[in-house]
Structure formats: C-alpha cells, structure tokens
Amino acid sequence: MFELLEGETPVLDVGFTDEGVFEVAFNPAIGGKVMSLDELQALFREGKALAEGDR
Incomplete structure (x- = not known):
C-alpha cells in the first residue's frame, strides 16, 4: 500500500490486492x-504507477 499526499496531507491509500485488484481508500484525514x-485523477494515476512498480 502507498499513501498519496496532496501537499502535506495524506489523501489516498492505494495498492493491489492479492487478487490483482487496484484498491483505493480515502484517508480519513x-x-x-x-x-x-x-x-x-492525477493522484489515482500516480498511485497506480507506484503500485504497478511494486507488484
């Protein structure tokens, strides 16, 4: 899982499940x-690229 930031604020947690599904969770912060x-959408693309590289 990766935590994506907007400035200093954590916005999204993203990653792939064991089944290969790209999962996005909004951070309560x-x-x-x-x-x-x-x-x-830019955060989604950034997160997916990071997660793809970590598969």
Whole structure:
C-alpha cells in the first residue's frame, strides 16, 4: 500500500490486492478537503504507477 499526499496531507491509500485488484481508500484525514477532478485523477494515476512498480 502507498499513501498519496496532496501537499502535506495524506489523501489516498492505494495498492493491489492479492487478487490483482487496484484498491483505493480515502484517508480519513481529508475530511472536508476539496479537490478538482483533475487533481484526484492525477493522484489515482500516480498511485497506480507506484503500485504497478511494486507488484
């Protein structure tokens, strides 16, 4: 699992399950945080790339 940050704030925890499913969990620390869809998609892409490299 990787923890993805927006600035200093942990936003997402991502990784692959043993079955190969890319899993995303929102970190509870982001309560009330507003992000654009582009920022969120960029975090998904970054997380998937990190997780792919760690498979």
